Amino acid sequence: MIRRVAITGLLRLTSLLPLPLTHAIGVWVGDLLWWIPNDLRRVAGRNLAMTFPEIPLADRQRLLRGNLRETGKLLLELGPLWLWPGERVLDLVRGAVAGEEALTETVRRRRGAILLTPHLGAWEMAGLYYSSRHPLTILYRPSRLGLDELSVRGRGRLGGKVVATDARGVRSLLTALRDGEILGILPDQNPGDEGGVFAPFFGIAASTMTLVSRLALKTGAPVFLTWAERLPRGRGFRLHLRVLPEVTAAASLAESAAALNRGVEAAVRSLPAQYLWTYKRFKTRPPGESKLY
Numbered sequence: 144m145i146r147r148v149a150i151t152g153l154l155r156l157t158s159l160l161p162l163p164l165t166h167a168i169g170v171w172v173g174d175l176l177w178w179i180p181n182d183l184r185r186v187a188g189r190n191l192a193m194t195f196p197e198i199p200l201a202d203r204q205r206l207l208r209g210n211l212r213e214t215g216k217l218l219l220e221l222g223p224l225w226l227w228p229g230e231r232v233l234d235l236v237r238g239a240v241a242g243e244e245a246l247t248e249t250v251r252r253r254r255g256a257i258l259l260t261p262h263l264g265a266w267e268m269a270g271l272y273y274s275s276r277h278p279l280t281i282l283y284r285p286s287r288l289g290l291d292e293l294s295v296r297g298r299g300r301l302g303g304k305v306v307a308t309d310a311r312g313v314r315s316l317l318t319a320l321r322d323g324e325i326l327g328i329l330p331d332q333n334p335g336d337e338g339g340v341f342a343p344f345f346g347i348a349a350s351t352m353t354l355v356s357r358l359a360l361k362t363g364a365p366v367f368l369t370w371a372e373r374l375p376r377g378r379g380f381r382l383h384l385r386v387l388p389e390v391t392a393a394a395s396l397a398e399s400a401a402a403l404n405r406g407v408e409a410a411v412r413s414l415p416a417q418y419l420w421t422y423k424r425f426k427t428r429p430p431g432e433s434k435l436y
Contacts, residue, residue: 151293157222162235163377169219173212184211187420189436194345195415209416216373217265217419224267225297232271232301235379236371240272242384246325246367250277253323257355259330259368259387261407262419267298268371268380270327274303280319281305281327282312303327313354320362330355330368331407333426341429342400345408350427356399359391366390368406373417385410 157165176184188207195203224232249256258273260266273279281303285291299305304319306312316326330352333339339350359366366387371380389402411418425435 153219154222154293155226157219158226160223161377162220162223162379165219165223166216166373166377169214169216170212172215172218173208174215176211176215177208183214183421186423186436187211187214190420190422190424193347193425193435206416207420210418210420213373213417214419214421220265220373221267221297224265224271225293229271229275229301232268233275235268236272237374237379237381240369240382240384242386245365245386246273246277246384249365250323250325255320255323255362255364256325257320257359257364257366258325258327259355259366259403259407260327261331261368261370261410262329262422263370263407263410263414264373264417265371265380266329269369269382270298270303271301272371272382273325273327273369274299275301278319278324279303279327280316280324282308282316282329284308284329284332316354316358320358320364326358328355330403331424333422333424335427339427340397340400342397342404344404344424347425348429348432349404349425351400351404353396353400355403356390356393356396360393360396360399363391366403366406368410370410370414372414383410383413 187210191203191207246256260269270281274281281298283298283305285307295305306315320326332352333350334352335350339352341348342351355366358364367384368387369382369384371382373380385406387402387406390399393399393402423436428434
């Protein structure tokens with residue numbers, strides 16, 4: 144209860160600040176995470192060592208520090224993105240989104256589409272942008288911090304429908320897809336021992352959700368991947384959009400999951416400092432393998 148009130152108060156406070164100042168404070172928070180021993184730094188360091196073993200240690204340490212700074216920005220920008228007026232949030236998008244015509248045409252033809260928003264850059268910004276332009280149903284995992292009411296209201300206020308990761312939510316996804324709408328899904332969460340298959344991610348066997356692949360293979364819906372690149376000094380965000388045809392055209396569930404991970408990995412390699420390396424992505428291991436964290 145106390146933690147929920149404190150976090151909510153912090154988000155409301157940061158929503159009173161301009162984005163450049165919010166991100167500047169986020170850099171300061173990231174530097175604290177860099178200097179003070181903590182679990183976030185430990186997990187991020189371990190992930191970077193496993194996924195970028197070819198990078199010299201000094202360069203990897205610079206990447207780690209930059210990633211912790213981006214993590215600080217990520218935490219503090221939630222207030223503005225969830226609480227600012229919608230028009231003010233959308234004004235943060237810089238330039239046109241290359242490739243959006245294909246998504247728009249899919250919606251126009253009522254084919255339905257799956258829009259993947261991995262933990263890269265400002266995924267909350269991506270969800271708000273697309274929900275303001277297209278019919279979008281967003282899948283979310285309930286928070287252990289008690290922020291569901293705030294996050295659901297913030298994510299859905301520009302037109303998106305927000306549903307939880309339960310049986311009812313999954314049924315809502317299938318209905319929306321069959322109605323020709325877009326699904327918004329975070330594809331790189333660790334599903335644990337159930338609900339996932341192991342597929343390579345940066346050369347490491349990662350427990351990978353099968354929901355996206357099952358929906359794509361069942362319905363033939365095209366799969367898109369998007370992320371909102373956080374621009375320096377709080378200048379806003381640049382959105383990127385790619386099509387992942389291999390996810391839908393795969394011959395099996397395992398091949399589809401592998402194609403999904405390849406798409407996410409390619410996006411992460413284009414912007415490695417802004418990925419959520421503080422998340423224990425490789426927590427679940429194949430039978431017989433030792434823990435990595």
